[in-house]
Amino acid sequence: MKSLAEWNTTSAPRGAPVSVLDRIVAILDAVKTAGGTSTITEIATATALPKSTVSRLVADLTQQRYLVRTDEGVSLGLRLFELGARASLPRRLLAAAGPVIRNLCEVTGERVGLWVPQGSDMVSIAAVAGRLPMLPTRAGMRSPALTTASGKAFLAFCADSALVSRISAPLADDAADHFRDELAHVRASVVAQDIEESYPGILAVASPVLSPDRVVLGAISIAGPSGSMDPERVTPLVRAAGTTVTRRLVAA
Structure with missing residues (x-):
């Protein structure tokens, strides 16, 4: 009842x-x-x-x-198509970056990674091991955007000033000023460095990857022992790798 x-x-x-x-x-x-x-x-x-x-x-x-x-x-509506485009982004990035990542690893012998932003972190969607067995190469590895080379390469070209401010908010005044200066240098040189800032004994260099309409999608990075990897040698190689991935995305 x-x-x-x-x-x-x-x-x-x-x-x-x-x-x-x-x-x-x-x-x-x-x-x-x-x-x-x-x-x-x-x-x-x-x-x-x-x-x-x-x-x-x-x-x-x-x-x-x-x-x-x-x-x-x-x-x-358009928002569904926007979400669909974002969902296919990792696949398109991997297709464009795969040969570039392998070539950069073969030339340098160092660890090469492809990173995309997620919140205040950078997430690895591809990595090839080099001389750094202590660093995992699995997809899905997260690193803070604030200190890593890949994060700085992304933030320097990120058009979302609110995101940049939110990520750099924990920094004290002097450190925040230095960070903004560092991002300005990255924009000028199209390459970012992390010298033992995120991981002791490890040097990383990264360059942004841009979409066909010049929106930053992520970064390609190389990491190796800070005592033996020469940043002067790898910097132009990483910059060229980022440019090549961007060109492959445009041509896709």
Whole structure:
């Protein structure tokens, strides 16, 4: 026997998604399956959701640019395509950088890595081992953007000043001034260095990788023993590697 509360609660149609996330995914899938545009009524029919629920969620998704309203109804918004482009970025970067990474490792014998930003860190999406067995070469390794060569190479060309300020916020006044000067030098030379700042006994040099529209995507770096790796020798090689990856992305 149902309680009064249960009698007064409208049950969701059989087969309708229950959680908010499930409902959002169902709406996006319905619009995608339609192949162009869908009306609120068509989405409600496809998802088994009440029209009022569909109308409310579609309004929220439109405000966030996941959907867009047209004269014919609702279609997928630009934000979904932006997210899709970002999801394919590591694959495109790896395809463009793979031969460059291998060549740089063969020429120098040092550890070479490809890094992309994630929050206040740089994350490795590819690495080839060199003379540094103490450093892991697995993809997914994280290093602080504030101190690493790859992080400085990225931040120097990052157009998001708020991100740069947030990452450098822990620095004291003098250190912050020095950091800004260092980034200005990186922009001028298109190469960054980390001399035992992140890891004792290790020197790293990095250069930014840019997209076809000149947006910085990450950095390619080389790391070796600070006592034996010559920064004067590897700097032009790393700079050329970053430029080559950028050119390969443009040509892809």
